[in-house]
Amino acid sequence: MTTLLTTGTSTGTSPRTGRGLALSVLRLHRSALWLWLLLVAALSAAMLWAYGPGYDAAVADVREQCRDSVEACHYPNGPWLNKYDTTVAFTTLTVAYFPFLVAAWAGAALIGRELETSTAHLAWTQSVSPTRWLAAKLAVPALLITAGTAVLVPLHRLMWNRGAELLWADWYDENTFHANGTVTLAYALCGLALGTLAGLVVGRALPALGVAFAALLPVFYLGNEYRVSLWPTVTATDTRIPSLPAEALDLEHGVITTEGTRIGNNLACTDSDSAADLKRCMTDAGISDFWTTYHPKSHFWPLQLAETGVVLAVAALAVTAAFVLLRRRTATEGVAV
Known part of the structure; x- marks a missing residue:
């Protein structure tokens, strides 16, 4: 909190300005910033390895086994193939589920801890209005999450498209679907919004962490459950037994x-x-x-964009609720919004 109050004097920039607030958020949560940058760098390095040398080594393992045994071609194995599979599975799982980390962090560290220690109240009465405080708390992490996701998702698609013949999962599998498109960003921003709302409602770091995680869980579940209903399906009728298109x-x-x-x-x-x-x-x-x-596989992007829109709508509702709650709470305390 000291950082928040002294930003204007140390940099010559008033904390009331957008730049001063952004710098305050970055300084206050610099540990989370470094962890996020390290996570993006580590996942990027792992996916680039799986796209290049990891894929080549895995293919060499498969070719070696297929030359020795036809049966092995159906159940390939090998040291590099196992490392490749592990890398793809780990990166896919991490990219798909990091929105829960965002929600937990937003509820606990971004909002809940500041309310619990009363540093937020001190800022509202001495330096910055609650509305601008909350806007900065949302805008800065949202920008960083968007930038990181803009790196991770294309790299995952690059890795996945090249290694499609080595992977057991299809484009519509839950984790793959999340990690390969815009829904990853949508759920991350939704996690940020729900975590912020949870922090404001609970007002304590540790309980807010659990509430934020629990709030995102049903959104995640319902998205997986009703995803196929978000875009019109294709129905084929034939006097012969219908054969589906490849990867449908x-x-x-x-x-x-x-x-x-x-x-x-x-x-x-x-x-x-x-x-x-x-x-x-x-x-x-x-x-x-x-x-x-x-x-069909051509419905991947329509399904992605439809689900992205629904999840972002949930995020927008959570943000609106957060601002309304903050305004009502500070109004009762006599703090100017």
């Missing part, structure tokens, strides 16, 4: 009876050995067509 996300499939009834998750006749057997089976079962509903 199969959502539901079934049969259409001769009476026009659509029955989902019905695998009747799908084990037929020939076209004649299939036709005979369909006649006996009263089936006229097969159908399947899916998301």
